[in-house]
Amino acid sequence: MKRRTRIFRRAGLLAAFLLLPFLVLQAKAQTIPVETAHNALVLQVTQGKNVNMIYYGKKLSSPGEYVQITGEYRQTQDYTGMYNAAYTPSGSRNLLEPAITVTHADGNNSLALKYVSHQVKQVSKGVSLLSVQLKDPVYDFEVTLYYKSYFKEDVIEQWSVIEHHEKGNVELHKFASANLCLKGKSYWLRQFHGDWAREMQPEVSELTHGIKTLDTKLGTRADLFQPPVFMVSLNQPSTEDEGEVLYGALEWSGNFRFDLEVDPQNNLRIIAGMNNYASTYSLKPGEEFKTPPFITVLSSKGKGEASRQLQDWARKYQLMDGESSRLTLLNNWESTFFDFDENKLKALIKDTRKLGVDLFLLDDGWFGNKYPRNSDHAGLGDWQANKKKLPDGVFSLVKEATKDSVKFGIWIEPEMVNPKSELYHQHPDWIIKQPARPEYYFRNQLVLDMSNPKVQDFVYHIVDNLLTKNPGLTYFKWDCNSVIYNAHSSYLGNQSHLYIDYVRGLYKVLDRIRKKYPHIPMMLCSGGGGRVDYGALKYFTEFWPSDNTDPLERIFIQWEYSYFYPAIATSNHVTAWGKQPLKFRTDVAMMGKLGFDIDISHLNDKDLQFCRKAVKTYDSFKNIVWHGDQYRLADPFTNDVASVMYVDKTKSSGVVFSYLVNNRFGKGSKLPIRFKGLDASKKYRIEEINLYPGTKSTLKANQVFSGDFLMQIGFNPDVNAQRTSVVLKLEEVK
Numbered sequence: 071m072k073r074r075t076r077i078f079r080r081a082g083l084l085a086a087f088l089l090l091p092f093l094v095l096q097a098k099a100q101t102i103p104v105e106t107a108h109n110a111l112v113l114q115v116t117q118g119k120n121v122n123m124i125y126y127g128k129k130l131s132s133p134g135e136y137v138q139i140t141g142e143y144r145q146t147q148d149y150t151g152m153y154n155a156a157y158t159p160s161g162s163r164n165l166l167e168p169a170i171t172v173t174h175a176d177g178n179n180s181l182a183l184k185y186v187s188h189q190v191k192q193v194s195k196g197v198s199l200l201s202v203q204l205k206d207p208v209y210d211f212e213v214t215l216y217y218k219s220y221f222k223e224d225v226i227e228q229w230s231v232i233e234h235h236e237k238g239n240v241e242l243h244k245f246a247s248a249n250l251c252l253k254g255k256s257y258w259l260r261q262f263h264g265d266w267a268r269e270m271q272p273e274v275s276e277l278t279h280g281i282k283t284l285d286t287k288l289g290t291r292a293d294l295f296q297p298p299v300f301m302v303s304l305n306q307p308s309t310e311d312e313g314e315v316l317y318g319a320l321e322w323s324g325n326f327r328f329d330l331e332v333d334p335q336n337n338l339r340i341i342a343g344m345n346n347y348a349s350t351y352s353l354k355p356g357e358e359f360k361t362p363p364f365i366t367v368l369s370s371k372g373k374g375e376a377s378r379q380l381q382d383w384a385r386k387y388q389l390m391d392g393e394s395s396r397l398t399l400l401n402n403w404e405s406t407f408f409d410f411d412e413n414k415l416k417a418l419i420k421d422t423r424k425l426g427v428d429l430f431l432l433d434d435g436w437f438g439n440k441y442p443r444n445s446d447h448a449g450l451g452d453w454q455a456n457k458k459k460l461p462d463g464v465f466s467l468v469k470e471a472t473k474d475s476v477k478f479g480i481w482i483e484p485e486m487v488n489p490k491s492e493l494y495h496q497h498p499d500w501i502i503k504q505p506a507r508p509e510y511y512f513r514n515q516l517v518l519d520m521s522n523p524k525v526q527d528f529v530y531h532i533v534d535n536l537l538t539k540n541p542g543l544t545y546f547k548w549d550c551n552s553v554i555y556n557a558h559s560s561y562l563g564n565q566s567h568l569y570i571d572y573v574r575g576l577y578k579v580l581d582r583i584r585k586k587y588p589h590i591p592m593m594l595c596s597g598g599g600g601r602v603d604y605g606a607l608k609y610f611t612e613f614w615p616s617d618n619t620d621p622l623e624r625i626f627i628q629w630e631y632s633y634f635y636p637a638i639a640t641s642n643h644v645t646a647w648g649k650q651p652l653k654f655r656t657d658v659a660m661m662g663k664l665g666f667d668i669d670i671s672h673l674n675d676k677d678l679q680f681c682r683k684a685v686k687t688y689d690s691f692k693n694i695v696w697h698g699d700q701y702r703l704a705d706p707f708t709n710d711v712a713s714v715m716y717v718d719k720t721k722s723s724g725v726v727f728s729y730l731v732n733n734r735f736g737k738g739s740k741l742p743i744r745f746k747g748l749d750a751s752k753k754y755r756i757e758e759i760n761l762y763p764g765t766k767s768t769l770k771a772n773q774v775f776s777g778d779f780l781m782q783i784g785f786n787p788d789v790n791a792q793r794t795s796v797v798l799k800l801e802e803v804k
């Protein structure tokens with residue numbers, strides 16, 4: 071007996087001895103949790119002063135327990151810490167894809183980043199900021215990591231600030247904003263690609279071991295082929311209501327790069343930031359290099375919750391005036407293109423009033439004299455009203471609009487120049503082009519060098535002059551139709567700064583505009599949705615998702631945008647595109663910020679009557695669409711009838727839009743559609759709205775159901791080949 075006890079005791083001591091280093095490491099490791107309402111992102115400082123990311127998932131009720139994360143997370147210990155460094159340096163012990171790569175002033179390429187300190191600051195109610203200082207033990211080189219957490223919305227913004235005090239410039243070859251590490255059995259990426267009029271096309275695939283890079287190198291209209299957003303589901307593709315899913319988005323209106331790496335230990339490493347392509351940055355001693363914030367939102371309840379959280383965050387914290395109102399409008403682009411004069415525009419202003427929308431938006435073609443803007447071949451850069459088309463300038467139009475109680479907005483494309491323009495001849499040095507190579511055009515134009523302060527000043531004054539000379543001007547559409555070819559600046563000494571300094575220059579101008587005109591609404595446009603990102607949306611109240619306004623296509627395009635951006639930011643116009651009836655076109659445009667781009671004078675009486683009433687109907691529920699919660703009920707990719715619902719925050723009213731998207735074999739809504747987001751205990755009256763004059767709803771009037779019924783059993787909007795789009799209004803019955 072005694073012998074056995076001795077053996078056990080010895081074995082116990084031996085086990086304790088073997089486990090000792092591990093226990094010591096555990097005891098000494100310090101965890102830094104960044105917590106939001108449902109999640110936690112946890113950093114760990116190891117004994118060797120490395121900072122690793124050990125967890126990003128549903129939060130534990132006791133934060134003290136994160137320190138016990140072991141097992142599959144054992145790679146957090148120093149000997150394998152390269153898998154999950156919170157900011158992976160290169161050239162020392164880390165051999166995986168780096169977040170940062172540098173060449174020091176003395177030519178050395180190695181970097182190690184060790185923990186120095188960290189602080190947490192309460193920024194405002196519900197918003198806190200963690201900063202973690204890291205330093206190279208050999209070089210006077212520092213990186214501070216920032217994690218700004220929005221508690222209620224489950225959003226975390228991450229960025230880094232890089233600084234050094236070496237005896238000369240340090241070359242930054244890679245400079246990510248964020249370096250995440252997640253743990254799952256498998257990872258399912260939903261990425262997006264596109265082109266002009268084909269924005270936001272989704273692709274879902276399982277990530278395999280190795281690196282998948284999503285990036286752009288186009289410079290200005292940077293997102294033409296790929297937007298700076300993606301989502302990854304963990305373990306299986308998530309649905310609207312189930313599964314763990316992470317959304318990622320970069321606040322940057324230029325080249326970006328996302329590396330998604332499934333590493334040898336099956337972690338998902340995400341390294342996100344500005345693209346380092348052709349952009350090695352030479353950093354002076356004492357200069358700060360701040361990377362743009364990378365946003366993540368994580369949900370364990372599927373894509374629907376993640377996007378509602380992100381939309382809430384955007385309205386409250388990021389989108390310009392996200393919690394206020396928007397102007398409905400009539401735009402003249404599709405109805406006139408470049409062919410208009412003062413009289414035609416004055417008639418359109420009258421039509422705007424007749425239609426009942428808030429604003430008339432004058433699009434491209436109003437400027438240029440020596441080189442009139444009568445097509446997209448000439449005039450860009452010469453921002454004086456064309457004397458032939460507008461003999462009394464923009465002013466007389468603004469005056470006319472004001473007289474008719476209509477607001478007036480104007481189109482500009484201030485970063486661009488046509489070779490056929492006075493600006494091109496006056497300031498060749500302001501243009502991005504290679505000095506010794508032939509010019510190469512995109513939409514017959516070139517890009518101005520926004521890294522040059524003189525160009526920044528010029529662009530600022532385009533806006534400022536228009537506003538100063540026309541105090542009644544209330545809206546801008548800011549377009550950007552070119553990519554950057556032949557990237558070369560005659561201003562910059564270091565050409566590899568161009569892509570980054572361009573965007574910084576653009577933001578300087580927008581900051582200046584917002585300082586003087588904090589609330590003027592501005593639409594972000596880039597030949598459609600070529601520049602939609604949360605960096606730009608800090609300055610813009612809304613964006614133009616696509617020039618493709620065929621409502622059938624738009625259902626799909628708007629569906630995909632809605633994962634990331636709230637409806638209040640999404641400009642949708644009723645145009646002549648597509649074969650769908652006017653009602654269908656209007657219903658689709660109502661799922662966002664409504665506008666029209668049709669010739670009102672060509673509408674027959676019934677169409678006009680319908681449009682006028684639709685504007686009033688929209689006014690009656692627009693706040694639910696703009697500020698409520700969005701639920702994607704039926705996916706157009708997998709159903710014959712697509713359906714989207716908006717519910718106000720008090721759950722007392724809602725709007726449901728349903729469309730026939732597949733018309734084969736007499737398809738339609740055979741089954742009820744289950745609503746979401748209602749209060750099960752409340753009763754709701756359902757009414758079909760926005761009917762075309764002379765048509766009657768096929769639905770029984772005054773039907774009342776409990777929220778429980780509508781969410782469990784559902785409601786059939788009776789969409790079919792005769793009723794291809796149906797809008798329902800839900801109102802609580804007390």
Ligand code: DGJ
Nearest residue numbers: 403433434595597598617
């Ligand atoms: C591209 C935009 O997407 C259109 O809406 C229109 O403004 C044209 N540019 C004007 O040139």
